[in-house]
Amino acid sequence: MRPTAQPGHPADPSAPAAHLPVLYAQVMDGLRVVEDGRYLDGTFGRGGHARGVLEKLGPGGRLLLMDKDPEAIAEAERSFGGDARVSIRRDSFASLGDWEQARGLDGILFDLGVSSPQLDVAARGFSFGKDGPLDMRMDPESGESAAQWLARADDAEIADVLWRYGEERQSRRIARAIVARRAQQPLARTAELADLIGSVVPRGKDKSHPATRSFQAIRIHINRELADLEAGLDAALAALKPGGRLAVISFHSLEDRMVKQFIARHAKAPPANRRLPQAQAFVPVLADVGGGAIRAEADELAANPRARSAVLRVAEKLDADGRLAA
Template structure:
């Protein structure tokens, strides 16, 4: 979840309708320069982008992307009049194909996962706490909805998705129940699916809703979130200028693991192998900028949803 309702400390935060997670930490990590070019691959409602734009001079440039048409509508309304801003609707996996990137960028931000505006609107179908159409697409004009996928996927595929992307231990049991239920009535509403999972899986000691992991898994699968992230990482590094910075906010362990391993692969020499005494030369592409950054107590008091956010920053190695 990327942006939260703005309910506190207005003097320390951007003048925006939504409060971006790890706002100050992101801007510090990007180290914005006045005449630089920056790309926000997950515009959302523009909280981080506003912060970047405030630090840019007249020769600076801000490129914003999002696959969600509602986010793009906000960008067009609030940012299009500024000649320093270019707007593109599409997945951040497509950033390398966006011609507006020109000669490279000085910084890129990816704020992963579903945003609060998406989660809080029942009609988008992301939340098991609000009844709505079982959709879950960040881009409602592309691909299968969750309802369409659940209607045609076989039991094994459903179980694999729930286990792989949700780490759901009862994945097979839930998949079996879904297939049995759809033979009687189509699963078209979020409340339907949540109720079905709650009947199959008892509430655990942590008191979280048993549907939490399954909804996350289906959403990740429907939106190709991890596959797009892997494409975006390669694209981002190729677009960055030397000494440009890449800042990525993750909200669950699967995303963060991919980002951490990718950063380490390009920043650290592989461990030696006793069976291969000959040293293999290694030239780092990235330098790590600190370690994992999390929200402090002040932010958590205002935005409890930020508790799972992890920010990692890396800098592209300059000419040596």
């Protein structure tokens, strides 16, 4: 979940709706922006990181912006549509390989999860703390809403999603309650779903709302977030030039595990198996240049408590011989 803005940030020209991006300084260091470089922000959100990259680019630099949320794209057009260095595309970063301009890039950023502007608008249906339509789509003009899916999925499918994407231990109990409730009246509002879950699941020792894991799981499922991440990581690797940097910010363990394993798979040879014929020599394609997981420091956590779950990983694409580019 991407934190909300505060004024006075280097990337914030004191605009009222400015966005304070999580791990801003660490992302800028990781991307290592050069004046004439080509960069892609695959999750524009409200443009905090994009502003930082653009400030470092000269007249010959290029910044490509992507987001599947139409409100985010509208903000990108308002903020950067008149800048000749910027190109904007409404789409998921999973499809960045289809964008002809996204070739030979010096850096790519994915800031995963739901943004605070999305979470804070009740009409988007992401939050159990604000009653609104049970939607949860990052692109509200495409695909099935949470209400539509909950109205048709059987209890086994619902339980599987809650367990797989939310690690919800009470997934079966919640799924049965949802199916029983919809037989009387379809679930249409976020407050209805949150209240239903709260009625069958006791509040845990950490005092978090009983619906927290379920809302996360349903959102991930509705938006195909992990499938998009898998496709996006592959597309990003293909789009980077040797020496190009990939920076990914994750907000829960499932995402971070995928990113960590992706980098390791392309950076380290798999364990040898003495029972199999000797495989072709492994040539690494990526190097972990961030030193593993990068987290927010104390001053950022004090200003933005939501940053506590953010994890940044940075990798660099190697040359054809598996070496860091000069």
